Amino acid sequence: MATAAVPAPLIGADLALRMYEQMQRIRAFEERVDQLYRSAKMPGLAHLYVGQEAVAVGVCEALRRDDFITSTHRGHGHCLAKGAAVERMFCELLGKEEGYCRGKGGSMHIADHENGNLGANAIVGGSTGIATGAAFSAKARGSDQIAACFFGEGALGQGVLYEVMNMAALWTLPVVYVCENNSYNEYTHYRETTAGGLTERAAAFGIPQEAVDGQDVLAVYAAATRAVERARRREGPSFLLCETYRYHGHHVGDVDRAYYRSKEEEEQWKAERDPLQILRAWILEKGFADEEVLEQTAERVETEVAAAAEHALAAPFPDPSEVGEHVYAG
Amino acid sequence: MSTPAEVAVPKEHEGTREISLAQAVNEALAEELRRDPAVFLIGEDVAEAGTPFKVTSGLVEEFGPERVLDSPISEAGITGIGLGAAMTGMRPVVDIMFGDFLTLVMDQLANQAAKVHYMSGGRLQAPLTLRTTLGATRRSAAQHSQSLHAWVAHVPGLKVALPSTPYDAKGLLKTAIRDDNPVVFFEDKMMFAVKGPVPDGEYTIPFGVADVKREGEDVTIVATSSMVYVGLEAAELLADDGVSAEVVDPRTLVPLDRETLVASAKKTGRVVVVDEGHTSYGASAELAAAIAEDAFYWLDAPVRRAAAMDVPVPFSPVLEDQTVPTPESVAALSKSLLGKA
Numbered sequence: 001m002a003t004a005a006v007p008a009p010l011i012g013a014d015l016a017l018r019m020y021e022q023m024q025r026i027r028a029f030e031e032r033v034d035q036l037y038r039s040a041k042m043p044g045l046a047h048l049y050v051g052q053e054a055v056a057v058g059v060c061e062a063l064r065r066d067d068f069i070t071s072t073h074r075g076h077g078h079c080l081a082k083g084a085a086v087e088r089m090f091c092e093l094l095g096k097e098e099g100y101c102r103g104k105g106g107s108m109h110i111a112d113h114e115n116g117n118l119g120a121n122a123i124v125g126g127s128t129g130i131a132t133g134a135a136f137s138a139k140a141r142g143s144d145q146i147a148a149c150f151f152g153e154g155a156l157g158q159g160v161l162y163e164v165m166n167m168a169a170l171w172t173l174p175v176v177y178v179c180e181n182n183s184y185n186e187y188t189h190y191r192e193t194t195a196g197g198l199t200e201r202a203a204a205f206g207i208p209q210e211a212v213d214g215q216d217v218l219a220v221y222a223a224a225t226r227a228v229e230r231a232r233r234r235e236g237p238s239f240l241l242c243e244t245y246r247y248h249g250h251h252v253g254d255v256d257r258a259y260y261r262s263k264e265e266e267e268q269w270k271a272e273r274d275p276l277q278i279l280r281a282w283i284l285e286k287g288f289a290d291e292e293v294l295e296q297t298a299e300r301v302e303t304e305v306a307a308a309a310e311h312a313l314a315a316p317f318p319d320p321s322e323v324g325e326h327v328y329a330g
Numbered sequence: 331m332s333t334p335a336e337v338a339v340p341k342e343h344e345g346t347r348e349i350s351l352a353q354a355v356n357e358a359l360a361e362e363l364r365r366d367p368a369v370f371l372i373g374e375d376v377a378e379a380g381t382p383f384k385v386t387s388g389l390v391e392e393f394g395p396e397r398v399l400d401s402p403i404s405e406a407g408i409t410g411i412g413l414g415a416a417m418t419g420m421r422p423v424v425d426i427m428f429g430d431f432l433t434l435v436m437d438q439l440a441n442q443a444a445k446v447h448y449m450s451g452g453r454l455q456a457p458l459t460l461r462t463t464l465g466a467t468r469r470s471a472a473q474h475s476q477s478l479h480a481w482v483a484h485v486p487g488l489k490v491a492l493p494s495t496p497y498d499a500k501g502l503l504k505t506a507i508r509d510d511n512p513v514v515f516f517e518d519k520m521m522f523a524v525k526g527p528v529p530d531g532e533y534t535i536p537f538g539v540a541d542v543k544r545e546g547e548d549v550t551i552v553a554t555s556s557m558v559y560v561g562l563e564a565a566e567l568l569a570d571d572g573v574s575a576e577v578v579d580p581r582t583l584v585p586l587d588r589e590t591l592v593a594s595a596k597k598t599g600r601v602v603v604v605d606e607g608h609t610s611y612g613a614s615a616e617l618a619a620a621i622a623e624d625a626f627y628w629l630d631a632p633v634r635r636a637a638a639m640d641v642p643v644p645f646s647p648v649l650e651d652q653t654v655p656t657p658e659s660v661a662a663l664s665k666s667l668l669g670k671a
Contacts, residue, residue: 103451105449105450105451111454119454129407133411160407163407164404327448328487329510330510
């Protein structure tokens with residue numbers, strides 16, 4: 001494994017509390033999405049990010065607003081961490097006009113151009129080209145923007161990822177590949193699908209790699225900052241492997257999971273490696289806030305999320321005539 | 331197939347030169363690279379090699395390796411990188427050496443590029459041009475000879491151009507590069523040496539405007555790409571038999587100029603559609619359907635198709651030559667619509 005190029009950044013009270021709030025926001029959002037699905041108020045399905053919050057927040061806090069990200073089918077956390085508004089997110093999930101894509105994208109296709117989010121993607125590995133192309137563009141335009149490319153360990157089975165990693169290394173592109181290993185390619189453990197080591201894939205292209213505990217936002221943030229700074233200095237791509245866990249099923253409807261993973265395994269992750277609890281303990285230990293402040297943060301976010309969901313439920317659908325709009329630009 | 335270079339395309343222009351289709355494409359690329367710093371070329375052997383067809387020769391010398399990039403043999407990867415660049419302020423021209431390799435880029439093209447604008451509710455755009463080839467009879471067999479334009483024309487969000495002349499190729503390619511949508515641009519690899527008149531100065535040709543390559547009264551031959559030359563030769567053969575054929579080139583499949591096609595069909599009452607894609611579920615079927623729907627009461631005979639046989643393209647010349655429309659087969663089909671043997 002590559003050693004850290006620069007020392008881990010210092011994380012002060014403001015940043016720690018902001019990351020805590022963002023992780024709370026993602027969790028509250030996702031739990032509400034689950035409720036909307038279970039109460040049959042949401043069309044279609046959603047893939048929940050609960051359990052993985054530290055990865056999106058740790059990486060996106062290391063980015064600037066004008067940096068690019070691409071996301072995945074399990075993308076709500078990335079969108080929120082990059083600055084998306086909860087209300088417009090809910091509106092999109094419910095197919096409403098106010099949604100980020102005017103209801104045309106839905107859960108798996110939220111894009112938020114103003115915050116550099118080039119879109120979630122329902123094809124596994126499908127956005128790796130877009131992220132690498134955005135990095136190419138940043139370099140070609142003489143901008144100092146960088147791109148972060150989120151994908152799950154399932155994308156390690158897709159050839160296009162290796163095609164673009166090769167070019168990113170060849171052409172010293174400012175892109176950070178963020179592999180979120182939540183252990184499951186849908187309903188199959190990755191060890192049944194993935195030969196060899198994970199970071200070794202990046203090593204083959206000469207791309208520096210780092211493996212971190214994806215449940216520890218401090219570790220993710222520190223590693224992401226090193227990778228982002230390297231990209232910003234125009235020294236080339238990096239590969240960040242974040243070991244994490246998804247608490248829910250592959251999607252909201254995947255409730256009977258015993259055939260591919262045990263309840264004990266799920267409970268153990270929640271009890272021992274919950275990203276919110278880990279950060280909470282650290283904040284308390286550091287004295288950055290007390291229990292009451294953290295409780296207030298959680299309540300504030302919960303209230304915001306509940307109000308946003310109610311707003312979205314009451315919001316209008318797009319006019320049916322919009323179906324033929326936006327097929328072509330111009 | 332006949333040698334297209336022998337067929338003169340009637341097209342009058344001021345201050346024209348005779349240049350090949352490859353040169354016309356090269357000029358379009360060079361002019362757009364000069365005009366807009368956001369334009370760049372990426373593809374296998376597009377730089378020093380100038381592609382196997384020598385279409386991009388000289389460009390890397392003028393614009394440098396940062397704007398004319400030799401890529402790895404990674405069709406999906408370069409299309410994805412082109413798309414990401416297009417979404418963030420660039421105007422890439424991705425070179426996919428053979429149309430057959432479109433199969434390798436289909437996710438990036440059909441699931442990604444085509445849907446970016448729509449899925450984002452109009453907030454993202456993908457001004458990406460993908461140049462590739464079509465056409466058989468080069469003795470290249472089944473994996474280097476396909477004409478897969480119907481595959482991409484089927485996907486809403488993509489535009490599809492397939493010029494037949496140097497003049498059209500240059501004007502349409504410049505339009506493609508300036509378009510804010512993904513455009514798949516097909517050049518028949520058998521036409522790169524075809525020469526034709528091209529004006530000296532700057533011009534573009536709008537998409538969705540068909541061109542009547544030859545006027546006639548008795549039968550309309552709607553033909554795409556190199557099949558325009560087959561249609562024009564068929565028209566010559568028909569003229570020898572006293573039949574006046576009109577040859578119409580749609581020039582772009584998406585958007586399609588139904589109006590011009592239908593107007594010609596209404597005028598002649600008989601239509602043969604000639605296209606080098608496979609017959610079944612092909613572009614020829616869509617063109618025929620458009621005419622049948624909008625000109626039905628003016629037609630004196632069913633719209634007929636002359637397209638590639640529904641077989642993988644074979645290698646042996648004896649076999650391959652049977653698979654594509656010829657001037658003779660198109661003339662015979664046209665005459666059958668007039669009740670002539």
